[in-house]
Amino acid sequence: MTDTDHHQHGRGRLHGRLTPHGHGMGPMNDPGRYERVSGHLSGRLYRRVARDVAALRLPAGARVLDVGTGPGTMPRRIAESAPGLRIDAIDVSREMIGWAQQRATPGVTFAVADVAELPWPDATFDVVVSTLSQHHWADVDAGLREVRRVLRPGGHAWVYDVRWALPQEESVTASLGTGTSVVRERRLARTSWLNPVGRLVLRPV
Numbered sequence: 001m002t003d004t005d006h007h008q009h010g011r012g013r014l015h016g017r018l019t020p021h022g023h024g025m026g027p028m029n030d031p032g033r034y035e036r037v038s039g040h041l042s043g044r045l046y047r048r049v050a051r052d053v054a055a056l057r058l059p060a061g062a063r064v065l066d067v068g069t070g071p072g073t074m075p076r077r078i079a080e081s082a083p084g085l086r087i088d089a090i091d092v093s094r095e096m097i098g099w100a101q102q103r104a105t106p107g108v109t110f111a112v113a114d115v116a117e118l119p120w121p122d123a124t125f126d127v128v129v130s131t132l133s134q135h136h137w138a139d140v141d142a143g144l145r146e147v148r149r150v151l152r153p154g155g156h157a158w159v160y161d162v163r164w165a166l167p168q169e170e171s172v173t174a175s176l177g178t179g180t181s182v183v184r185e186r187r188l189a190r191t192s193w194l195n196p197v198g199r200l201v202l203r204p205v
């Protein structure tokens with residue numbers, strides 16, 4: 001976590017003022033500052049996620065979605081580690097996407113969108129990732145249903161976040177219904193020296 005606007009009760013409500021884009025006060029209202037700070041504090045996590053995606057050895061043109069991309073660090077790292085992928089990255093904040101779009105990166109497309117209403121048809125993506133964003137989603141169940149909906153058969157959805165903010169496997173399974181394997185990994189190697197990050201893994205079955 002790099003921002004100071006932590007949630008009350010893990011999700012939905014932020015301390016401080018809410019803006020129409022879902023932000024509280026703090027570095028997330030300044031994309032450039034957020035990018036600098038998160039580059040220092042979350043660098044190990046970004047490297048780990050980029051390695052995880054590269055390890056899948058997806059074919060050229062395979063599709064990846066980054067949800068809650070912020071300033072766009074994660075999709076750029078993925079594009080560097082696994083060239084040839086077609087990467088979309090969304091954020092509910094127009095400011096974040098405006099900042100991310102200032103640096104064109106081959107293979108990466110940014111758009112403003114809410115995870116609860118993803119603008120793609122069912123079964124579009126081979127991989128969906130999200131880093132440190134889920135605890136900000138206003139409706140986590142709706143967001144995870146959308147993440148699952150856009151996942152192709154055989155695909156992977158990896159939601160990385162502080163582990164105490166990740167929902168329990170049972171509640172996600174109940175919300176998604178049959179047809180999805182849900183695993184909540186509490187401790188991930190090589191994400192941070194304090195190691196607060198866990199991962200929710202969704203897979204079509």
Ligand SMILES: C[S@@+](CC[C@H](N)C(=O)[O-])C[C@H]1O[C@@H](n2cnc3c(N)ncnc32)[C@H](O)[C@@H]1O
Pocket residue numbers: 002003021022028038042067068069070071073074090091092093096113114115116130131132133134136137138
């Ligand atoms: C702490 S930042 C993480 C940014 C980036 N993923 C990273 O790891 O540095 C959380 C991001 O999630 C975005 N976000 C919050 N709610 C969202 C939603 N419902 N849909 C899409 N993005 C959302 C915020 O605008 C913010 O940019």
